Amino acid sequence: MKWTKMMIQTLRDDPQDAEIDSHKLLVRASLVKKISGGLYTFLPLGMRSLRKVAAIIREEMDRAGAQELVMPILQPAELWQQSGRWEAMGPNMFKLKDRAEKPYALGPTAEEEVTDVVKSIVSSYRQLPITVYQIQWKFRDEIRPRFGLMRSKEFLMKDAYSFDVSLDAADASYQAMYDAYKRIFARCGLKAYPVEADTGDIGGKFSHEFHVLAEAGEDGIAFCPGCGYAANLEKAERKVAAAAGEPCPAYEEVHTPNAKTIEQVSAFMGVPGSAFVKSLVYAADGKPVMVCVPGDRDVNEVKLKHFLNAKTLELADYEMVLKASGANAGSVGPVKPAQADLRIVADQALKGATGRIVGANKDDYHLKNVDLARDTAIADGDYADLVIAQAGDVCPRCGKTMELKRGIEVGHVFKLGTKYTDAFKAVYKNDQLQENVMVMGCYGIGVSRTVQAVIEQSHDKDGIIWPASVAPFQVVIDLLDPTDKAVAKVAFDLEAQLEAAGIDVLVDDRADRPGVKFKDADLIGFPVRVVVGAKGLANGGVEVKRRDQDKSRMKIVPTADAVAAIRELLAQ
Ligand SMILES: [Zn+2]
Structure with missing residues (x-):
């Protein structure tokens, strides 16, 4: 072509x-x-x-x-x-x-x-x-x-x-x-x-x-x-060790004005996000459920939906949050929510956790020194793996550290x-x-x-690097002197030989400068590039190289050996 x-x-x-x-x-x-x-x-x-x-x-x-x-x-x-x-x-x-x-x-x-x-x-x-x-x-x-x-x-x-x-x-x-x-x-x-x-x-x-x-x-x-x-x-999934919490004193209220997110409360109180319990109210099949996860983790809604066996799951609206917990979203927590029989589920990592900070179910207040087993009504069976996995989590199969x-x-x-x-x-x-x-x-x-x-997997700064199996053409022949009949004949003969050998090839026969042709060949990323020019032929043949090799690997092969050399390069 x-x-x-x-x-x-x-x-x-x-x-x-x-x-x-x-x-x-x-x-x-x-x-x-x-x-x-x-x-x-x-x-x-x-x-x-x-x-x-x-x-x-x-x-x-x-x-x-x-x-x-x-x-x-x-x-x-x-x-x-x-x-x-x-x-x-x-x-x-x-x-x-x-x-x-x-x-x-x-x-x-x-x-x-x-x-x-x-x-x-x-x-x-x-x-x-x-x-x-x-x-x-x-x-x-x-x-x-x-x-x-x-x-x-x-x-x-x-x-x-x-x-x-x-x-x-x-x-x-x-x-x-x-x-x-x-x-x-x-x-x-x-x-x-x-x-x-x-x-x-x-x-x-x-x-x-x-x-x-x-x-x-x-x-x-x-x-x-x-x-x-x-x-x-x-x-x-991830493997979670139970939180071996030390006993802590009775919980007490802390005033946390204008601090809505874990980041804000954590900055205000000067403690890390992991000391918090993040509590969210969801509507599962239209009914409120509170979900508690460690303060530095995010709820995995797919796992949650499966755990609750719910057909639909979405974050509860403002009214449902207020009715279920007694507070607005920023101050929700698992200790004594307004709706006494509210189901509360929690991430496995919170089982046995003590000394945590949670929303107080009262606007602008949090509770510190919360012992989840002592102070909340979360049932034993309502602890499960409910967060999105992250780098550093422990592999559920072999116990090694996972990467993201x-x-x-x-x-x-x-x-x-x-x-x-x-x-x-x-x-x-x-x-x-x-x-x-x-x-x-x-x-x-x-x-x-x-x-x-x-x-996406195979490119560099100059363009695509196609594997030979799915490249638009396996070979490009850059014909440098298309008006020189003898040079053009070498290129077109080589094209015919390659096609006869079942290798698809594109001949760049445009009247453009070599630099333009080389740039385009790299951009489109044909696996093998052949340069046919008067200068090369005078030096003994045509120049061949793979797209993924640098210029120093360019070699000159006699025209008669070109098909074999190209086949070898494609097979590498
Ligand atoms: Zn593993």
């Missing part, structure tokens, strides 16, 4: 709305073009990488025994109403109506659709297990689209769904997808880690996310260097159970001709997001 025949427009300046390197490079290297907030066109160069990622996914899905199909993006509302998610998805889902006022959604995922399809075809255990997948555009009404393809309104996703006769059988389907994912990300040149995750709105019991570690990642991951335990911050990393989620695997197959009555007959509900799993990969994750 010749550069002058391709629609490429590299840019010197970063786009104004780009906050992270991979977003800047996607646009500057002419891979994508923004249409509007959260909407991007894949330009020809970007499309080539997108197709390569999709091809790897397809090969590994097929190899794992999954079958490809494709389902409509436009999904009738009744499918979503049947599962109860028409409301539950809330404003994240694009909803629209046809001319007859029939409601639809632009699919953000397809559990409902696929369950409806499979139940209409599968009726016997003999037809199971089945795993089907599609690579299809998905939609999400992001409140704040950002980070390029990371949080966009429209994105390409591979979604797979497994159907099995039992939970045990579903384990094997899950494992097959888990293993396929490891191969897929490795082949894309990505270091992706499986991370334990909460199951969120999808439902089910158990899941892993695959994360690419990157400073710019949006998700926090607790990671144990001792045993490899990794979990996202919603899910991450940041990651970009590129894939997830979920064990769904029967949430959707129950809702859709997706049943099969067993060998006794009895009807049983199928057990499901679902498995996603952000295809467009993976392209950007590769860039």
Whole structure:
């Protein structure tokens, strides 16, 4: 392929709305073009990488025994109403109506659709297990689209769904997808880690996310260097030793005017935040619950919601806080709240804690010398792990100290159970001709997001450094003297030889200065660069080097040996 025949427009300046390197490079290297907030066109160069990622996914899905199909993006509302998610998805889902006022959604995922399809075809255990997948555009009404393809309104996703006769059988389907994912990300040149995750709105019991570690990642991951335990911050557990509190004198009131937050009271009293108990009132299924955590920690609402077994959980409004505790939010505490039977739950680290400072349930007052066991009505069973994990916490598996990393989620695997197959009555007959509900799993990969994750993980100050497997072209030939017929012939002959060898190559045949070509080659990040010029040919051949090697590694090879040398560089 010749550069002058391709629609490429590299840019010197970063786009104004780009906050992270991979977003800047996607646009500057002419891979994508923004249409509007959260909407991007894949330009020809970007499309080539997108197709390569999709091809790897397809090969590994097929190899794992999954079958490809494709389902409509436009999904009738009744499918979503049947599962109860028409409301539950809330404003994240694009909803629209046809001319007859029939409601639809632009699919953000397809559990409902696929369950409806499979139940209409599968009726016997003999037809199971089945795993089907599609690579299809998905939609999400992001409140704040950002980070390029990371949080966009429209994105390409591979979604797979497994159907099995039992939970045990579903384990094997899950494992097959888990293993396929490891191969897929490795082949894309990505270091992706499986991370334990909460199951969120999808439902089910158990899941892993695959994360690419990157400073710019949006998700926090607790990671144990001792045993490899990794979990996202919603899910991450920690081991907590009981607080071995010394006995303390009876509690007493302290006047703390104008100090509302832990930081303010802590500065006012001159004691560290860890001496405090942070108390918040939540509405769990509409009823007030007080939650106490150490003053220097934050409540993990996902853990709290699970612990309370609540369908909905949100911070209580001003009136509920006042009624439940007797004070405004800044002075709430677990000792004698206004509502005598208020349920109070507390983080495990507070069990046995003494000498703590808590809100007095009286505006502008705190209590010091509080012994939680002595002075509060928190039941033994209401202590649990309720905070967001942080660096320095103790690993729940091996007891070593955990680190905090940041990651970009590129894939997830979920064990769904029967949430959707129950809702859709997706049943099969067993060998006794009895009807049983199928057990499901679902498995996603952000295809467009993976392209950007590769860039985020592999770039330098000059541009992208593509792994050969997903680069738009594996090789660029910088033709320095396109008007010199003899030199041009060498470049175009080499192009033909490389193409015949199955290596894709772009010849930069523009009339620009060498400096411009080298800059663009580094910016787009082709894995191997070949320089063909009159000077080099006079010195014995063409110059070759890998993008990730510096200039000193540039070597001259005779034209006749160029294909072999390039192949060797690509294989390194
Ligand atoms: Zn560990």
